[in-house]
Amino acid sequence: MIQTWNFGAGPAMLPPAVLKKIQNELLDWKQGISVMEFGHRTPEIEALFLTLESNLRSLLNIPNEFTVLFMHGGARAQFSALPLNLLAQGEHADYITTGHWSHQAALEAKKFSDIHIGLDISTVLDGTIPPCTDWALSPQAKYVHYTDNETIEGIEFLNTPNVPNLISDITSSILSKPIDWAKMGAVYASAQKNLGIAGMCVLIIRQDWLKPSKKPIPAILDFNLLAESKSLYNTPPVFACYVALLITEWVIAQGGIQAMQALCAQRAALLYDYIDNSDFYVNTIHPLSRSRINISFNINKNKSKILESELLALSTAKGFKQLKGHRVKGGFRASLYNAMPLEGVEALVKLLKQFEQQNR
Numbered sequence: 001m002i003q004t005w006n007f008g009a010g011p012a013m014l015p016p017a018v019l020k021k022i023q024n025e026l027l028d029w030k031q032g033i034s035v036m037e038f039g040h041r042t043p044e045i046e047a048l049f050l051t052l053e054s055n056l057r058s059l060l061n062i063p064n065e066f067t068v069l070f071m072h073g074g075a076r077a078q079f080s081a082l083p084l085n086l087l088a089q090g091e092h093a094d095y096i097t098t099g100h101w102s103h104q105a106a107l108e109a110k111k112f113s114d115i116h117i118g119l120d121i122s123t124v125l126d127g128t129i130p131p132c133t134d135w136a137l138s139p140q141a142k143y144v145h146y147t148d149n150e151t152i153e154g155i156e157f158l159n160t161p162n163v164p165n166l167i168s169d170i171t172s173s174i175l176s177k178p179i180d181w182a183k184m185g186a187v188y189a190s191a192q193k194n195l196g197i198a199g200m201c202v203l204i205i206r207q208d209w210l211k212p213s214k215k216p217i218p219a220i221l222d223f224n225l226l227a228e229s230k231s232l233y234n235t236p237p238v239f240a241c242y243v244a245l246l247i248t249e250w251v252i253a254q255g256g257i258q259a260m261q262a263l264c265a266q267r268a269a270l271l272y273d274y275i276d277n278s279d280f281y282v283n284t285i286h287p288l289s290r291s292r293i294n295i296s297f298n299i300n301k302n303k304s305k306i307l308e309s310e311l312l313a314l315s316t317a318k319g320f321k322q323l324k325g326h327r328v329k330g331g332f333r334a335s336l337y338n339a340m341p342l343e344g345v346e347a348l349v350k351l352l353k354q355f356e357q358q359n360r
């Protein structure tokens with residue numbers, strides 16, 4: 001069997017050790033019962049949630065004044081839940097749109113509330129993010145929403161904007177770097193990239209924002225109800241939370257966020273250095289906002305479309321999976337989440353080099 005490397009943007013590669021553990025425990029997690037079969041109000045599942053929360057708290061250094069909620073509906077549910085919960089009649093929020101996902105978040109929020117666009121570079125695609133002193137922020141905004149890492153375009157905020165009351169969509173960067181809590185009102189991430197599998201979304205929110213909403217909002221999106229019930233308002237996505245627990249244990253065993261951050265930097269440098277030193281491949285994102293995680297690139301040649309489909313077929317056959325770029329950008333996208341070892345990126349660079357030599 002050939003070695004496969006999964007470069008998918010999400011659902012994404014899981015650490016093999018975690019998959020093995022799931023396999024070993026699948027039929028008998030505790031007391032001869034699968035984790036999928038446990039009642040969600042049993043002490044075992046309660047303990048699972050408490051341990052997951054406590055692991056996240058220690059990994060991400062979450063201050064006590066923040067509440068951790070495990071919710072349904074992915075990050076997209078938060079696109080609606082945030083304005084519904086946080087913006088009362090007459091209040092508004094600023095949205096910074098740097099790509100597809102932040103644009104989607106703003107579009108959804110607009111359905112329910114007054115939204116100001118503080119910066120829109122969502123269609124520019126070269127990722128030059130003007131400094132936040134140049135953003136059109138409104139002094140009365142309840143919060144400023146941004147997407148930390150644009151998974152499709154490969155644009156990342158390498159420094160947290162110096163703005164208070166931020167809400168950050170950290171779906172594709174959670175557990176890859178520390179969070180600057182002093183600037184945050186809330187962060188959220190669906191799990192299917194660095195935190196396991198689809199089905200669960202974690203919301204970490206400042207407690208002073210957990211006031212009962214004056215507007216009628218769907219109970220399932222109501223932060224207060226979720227907080228009061230300790231994320232057990234209805235049947236939670238237990239299996240996804242179980243996988244997230246195993247991921248947090250794995251990250252702790254690897255050395256925590258510092259180790260993940262260092263590996264992330266190494267992986268990205270390896271691929272970017274190669275692309276930058278080759279005139280065959282190109283990445284057009286500004287170096288100050290290039291994603292460390294989702295690296296998109298194209299072939300920089302006449303007939304590049306033909307060459308790109310040849311390379312895609314070759315790489316897939318050789319075990320490099322899900323490298324096709326998003327339809328918005330074309331070309332290739334290598335998603336380098338925490339589970340990807342350096343070895344996977346070394347193998348990819350070797351393949352890209354060989355293809356370049358053969359087609360120069």
Ligand SMILES: Cc1ncc(COP(=O)(O)O)c(C=O)c1O
Pocket residue numbers: 010073074075076077101147149150151152169170171172190191
């Ligand atoms: C940055 C970001 N935000 C939001 C989403 C949407 O997540 P979900 O499909 O879990 O709603 C994605 C999905 O890839 C994403 O990458």
